[in-house]
Amino acid sequence: MAYLDHAATTPMLPDALEAYVAAAAHLGNASALHAAGRGARRLVEEARESVAADLGARPSEVIFTGGGTESDNLAVKGMFWGRRDADPARRRVVASEIEHHAVLDAVDWLERHEGAAVSRLPVDAGGRIRMDVLADVLAEHGDEIALVTAMWANNEVGTLQPISEMSAATEQHGIPVHTDAIQAVGQVPVDFAASGAAALTVTGHKLGGPAGVGLLLLGRDVPVTPLLHGGGQERDVRSGTLDVPGIVSFAAAVRVAVAEQAATAERLTRLRDDLIARVRKAVPEAILNGDPVDRLPGNAHLSFPGCEGDAILMLLDAAGVQCATGSACNAGVAQPSHVLLAMGADETLARSTLRFSLGHTSTQEDVDELIEALPTAVERARAASAT
Amino acid sequence: MSGGVDSAVAAARAAEAGHDVTGVHLALSRNPQTYRTGARGCCTLEDSRDARRAADVIGIPFYVWDMAERFHEDVVDDFVAEYAAGRTPNPCLRCNEKIKFAAVLDRAVALGFDAVVTGHHARIDAGVLRRSVDLGKDQSYVLAVLNSGQLSRAIFPLGDITKEQVRAEAAERGLAVADKPDSHDICFIADGDTRGFLTERIGAKPGDIVDGESGEVLGEHNGAFAYTVGQRHGLGLTRPAADGRPRYVLSITPVSNTVTVGPREALEVDVVHSNRLVWTDGVARTEPIECEVQLRAHGEVHAATVVASGDTLTAHLRHPARGVSAGQAIVVYQPDSGGDVVIASATITGAERG
Secondary structure, eight states, rough: OOOOOTTTTTOOHHHHHHHHHHHHHHOTTTOOSSSSHHHHHEEEEHHHHHHHHTTOOOGGGGEEOOOOHHHHHHHHHHHHHHHHHHOOOOOOOEEEEEEEEEHHHHHHHHHSOOOOOOEOOOOOTTSOOOOOHHHHHHHHHHHTEEEOOOOOOOOOTTTOOOOOHHHHHHTTTTEEEEEEEEETTTBBOOOOHHHHOOOEEESSSTTTTTTEEEEEEOOOTOOOOOSOOSTTTGGGGGGGGOOOHHHHHHEEEEEEEETTTHEEEEEEEHHHHHHHHHHHHHHHOOOSSOSSSSBBBTTTEEEETOOOHHHHHHHHHTTTTTTTTSSGOOOOOOOOOHHHHHTOHHHHHHHHHHEEOTTTTHHHHHHHHHHHHHHHHHHHHHHHHTT | OSSSSSHHHHHHHHHTTTOOOOEEEEHHHHHHHHHOSSSSSSSSHHHHHHHHHHHHOOOTTEEEEEEEEHHHIIHHHHHHHHHHHOOOOOOHHHHHIIIIIIHHHHHHHEEEEEEOEESSEEEEEETTEOOOTTTTTHHHHHHHHHOHHTTTEEEEEETTSSSHHHHHHHTTOOOOGOOOOOOSSOTOOOTTTHHHHHHHHHHHOOOOEEEETTEEEEESSOOOGGGOOOOOOOOOOOOOHHHHTOOOEEEEETTEEEEEEOOOOGGGGEEEEEEEETTSSSOOOOSSSEEEEOSTTOOOEEEEEEEETTTTTEEEEEEEOOOOOTTEEEEEEEETTSSOOOEEEEEEEEEEEO
């Protein structure tokens, strides 16, 4: 069995699992004033300090949430509302065309329901956001922009984005940048302070922590209107009883993922380059998508012209090799990937892609299994497309 | 796997028989959003979930295949075009012919599968297609359109049990769909309003309702497609017939856009013409065949003699039949104590009193 879908979710790290079980045995609402409450709160605050140190942030900048989608929605909608309320002229959102749906659909919703104006940043053929277009948008609309949102690394094709450059460009206009760094943490160095971003999304289950817990790093001076109102937890930005074991486990996972990032990146890059080279040898017409160098170490995203990605996926699955056609959120009825379309692929090519993503448990044997099963799968998928 | 009880049990039986089974749910709507609005029909998100849960319980992989484009072209567009041409199509039959045992089967074979298993109530053994043991649920009529090549790759595991037994078996197997109600409506008309569906697509086309004997114009209709041969209700005629007896739709003529009506006995026909003839075993017969024919889904059976000529088939009924519509299938059966055997199928083009 070869699991090549770590970008969808990756196994929990042993430290994270152990931390979860230990913390789950603790009694106490972290907002309660008695000893049990204080004990729970202490675990949360230690976790907050830990992730802050690992991610180049201050503890007060850490807002724990229920995961990546919530963090993205909080950043995009919350910053839009906050900035618009402070200055009604600021109702423009700038977003790249290759964002995850958690950002993309939040932006679309603001456009439809909240009167937001939207500037969409195109990407080049390698999936890198066009900085020249951002410069034009800033020059033309600088006074109307509420926020810029751009992901640190694309979840489908793996291309890394110039976030620091973006923050530098927006800084002189006083515009905050939100970045979804869900795929980046643990794979490439992520430092919130150095990035210049005002808000940054991380989630647990992509780096070896549990699903259902994430965070938004949020600068102290960034105006944000909450999505959830209630008990006033997390700076009154995110109400709701804190998930103590989830947060503690998440922090343990971040600690390991960040500490081992350099070694992981080196190992996965080698494994990934081997995977790509052997796929191309087995299927010479396969095309590598995304930037060949500036990409996530664990990401190999390939098109197989003349095949449907869906068909290859099913056949590989039957052979014990698990991968993805795009992001798992598109599962069910296949839609051509908006990322590939933004990179200039036509619909047919956009449907012919597979993502193989490696993570902390990936081995050479996983790649061997893929290479063994792939030629037959591609051949049959090609025959099926011809029917 | 539609999400219903039949396909769930069929999949379970196939897996239990030792086949390497993969569950496939067909996404048939071009706009997935519409899945959410229709509680009825066979392509709602809820049905997809039911199918997935059945696959989980059986322990087989499960995928959704997007057949929306093919389904729209081959079944929905065909359905509308047939009505517009004054015929009464059977979309389930067309779906079997063009989607389940064509598009799906071809894709499956290319991907390395050997056969398509469905939950149809019919028996297939060594290429011989027979009625189900459950005559009330028998679906051999909508499968008879399949040719021998298609049938050679079809497996119907439910033909030897009744619907009631299917439900009992589903419950025994722990399948949650055991008591899910049967679907009766046309799956792509979620609200069940066929006339509204057709009017939306064909447009209102007013024309005359004419008396078959006198030729007198009795009233006006908004579109001949809304009428079916044998229909009595909803004619909207204000004047009673001269003899005071009810009137029925006798025929629909798209060219002149007229609906012809008359008394019940004028509906009676005993010669039925058809084309697009398919011999179930692939062997053409030229001599007359003494047999039974069925002229619509779940319709009665008529003793007949059929004569084939090339692509066409003519049936001489022993006793007259009523309400025979062009566009429906005529299916030829050979009565058999082991289950009536399907010999041939064709599409009705017309009928008359011989």
